Amino acid sequence: MNPLLRALAALLLCCAHALAWAAATITIVNGDPPGVGFNDASPVAPVGGNTGTTLGIQRLNAFQAAASKWGATLNSSVPIRVLATWDALPCTDTAAVLGSAGALEVFADFPGAPQRHAWFGKAETNKLIGFDADPDTPDIRARFNVNLGQPGCFTGSPFYLGLDNQHGPNTDLVTVLLHEFAHGLGFQTYTDDQSGELLAGIPSIWDYFLLDTSTGKTWKDMNNAERAASAVKSGKLVWSGVQVTNAAQIVLNAGTPILTILSPPGLAGVIQVGTAAFGPPLSTPGLTGEVMPVVDTPPDLGLACTPLSAVNALAVKGKIALLDRGVCTFVVKVRNVQDAGAIGAIVVDNVAGAPPPGLGGSDPRIVIPAVRITLEDGLALKQAIAGRTRTHSGLFANLGVNLGVRAGTDPLGRVLMYAPRPNQPGSSVSHYDTSATPNQLMEPAINADLRHEVQPPFDLTLPLLQDIGW
Structure with missing residues (x-):
């Protein structure tokens, strides 16, 4: 010393x-x-x-x-x-x-x-x-x-x-x-979340419970590069401890807003979404429809900042419109596709990063649901429908709430950890994910509605400390 x-x-x-x-x-x-x-x-x-x-x-x-x-x-x-x-x-x-x-x-x-x-x-x-x-x-x-x-x-x-x-x-x-x-x-790892380097070659007790669901590995079993990559896998990094997993069943709300891709089979799965502050909230069983893009800005963007052309209106009528972020407000975009007959809207972010933020704004005239997805997920959807016709894409999706997944957990009930892209030193990995509802004490930002509580039935901080030995 x-x-x-x-x-x-x-x-x-x-x-x-x-x-x-x-x-x-x-x-x-x-x-x-x-x-x-x-x-x-x-x-x-x-x-x-x-x-x-x-x-x-x-x-x-x-x-x-x-x-x-x-x-x-x-x-x-x-x-x-x-x-x-x-x-x-x-x-x-x-x-x-x-x-x-x-x-x-x-x-x-x-x-x-x-x-x-x-x-x-x-x-x-x-x-x-x-x-x-x-x-x-x-x-x-x-x-x-x-x-x-x-x-x-x-x-x-x-x-x-x-x-x-x-x-x-x-x-x-x-x-x-x-x-x-x-x-x-002890609510932190002593491993470098940017480089993945262990402190003096020894993992933190934290790293024994930090699980990457995309690889099935905990941080203690990864090499430096794998840990660095895992730290930015939003929605894929979970806490595997029994105390936290059990407590989440009484602390976190049932139901997670989600975009579920139903077909084609090769693309089927769930995608993280940011929900809208306007329009109807997502519900269950949700809204199912065919996804069609708006293309009104060269070379292949759909900004929907002005009323849709006849071709674009025909494409999205009765469908879920796929839009791009940029130039005008979210409420303008969604109102324009709604006026063209769309039953829902998916806004693709225009900058890399995850998880996708929500859609801000207010317009009581909007009556269709809308969400935001990441640029990466948006590009994957666009690639999947590149061979579409003018009126059909073959891509079907559901905008809704999965009542089988609690807000802030994965489908197996394990609590999500904060793993944004890009990495946020000092915040990444050593906090709960911002999708947790109600808001948790150990999210990366202090939310105004927090109670002075650290344990169930209100909070998940103590269960994690118990998982690591307290």
Whole structure:
């Protein structure tokens, strides 16, 4: 261990704030200099159950509330120490790093390890061995954005420091803390998700449960290139742990919006979709029809930004129209194909990436369902119907909701992990997929409707920690 870090940890422990519960003790170690972060003496009024009268104390109270939640949830006889500071993290008026946290040390092949040849974070290691493996080093390092709400950093929208989750348009600090503390407790892989390289040649305990359904391999059994490729297979990367799979049956909603290709046989299967904010929601048994493309822009695009020509109108009448993103809004495109007689619309993205985002916009006159698919999937559909006639393609599909698949799982009930294309360092792999419904604490973004919950029947964070040995 670095001697300077050792000395810093020993010094900071003198001003630690601890809370104890029957299940676990979590200690917040104040690493801020005088006048900064937890030590900011700016006067503030109590808010949402947070009785602090200075900005620093209110911040500390929020940290202690999150620590209390996790402390009452986990089981460990060894105190968990979180070295926390408020720092100037990357930020603009439209995007900000709210905070980050992770294990300061990892351990493998210790006595009593539930899995040999696997890295475990320090807090979990301590729980499993029953003592602190390195008393001189805190277990978790946490940093949070001290500038949030200041000019140029979500101007006027600071963290909400109340403890009641009534955050309105602001970001709820307790929710962010619950999320980041979970990473520090082990909700992450220590393998490089971009290069696929293992830490010191040893997989994380995470990698024993991270399964690529397209290859049937877990990350521990892949080489570096296979892991790097797997990290961007949206919809194909799942968590195979029993605790999470079982809990998903009571946490996640039944029914996943989906595009099912029925024929030709060689193309049959399911395709991820982004749903529309306008028009009727997808339902079951859904809408089945023949898919026909609009072609109105050289060389082979169908933008549908103006009323359809007679040829295109004839092609899509009574069919599901296949369109391309670009130039005009989604509602204009869908309204134009609806006016031409289409019964549904599929919009193909114009940039590579997955999963497909939703379709934004509003128009109460739209009465047909619409979805977005990825550029890759769109090109595959176009190739399959390249030999079509003017009125028939032979490609039949269903736009609907598969009630046999829960929102955020694969057809076998395994929870999907976040594997976007392109890779998003710091977010990819170590979060649940954004398709989970209701929204989950450990998705890559903090959603406004999250509860201060970490376990079923509301949330899947604790079951994953239990899968890896907590």
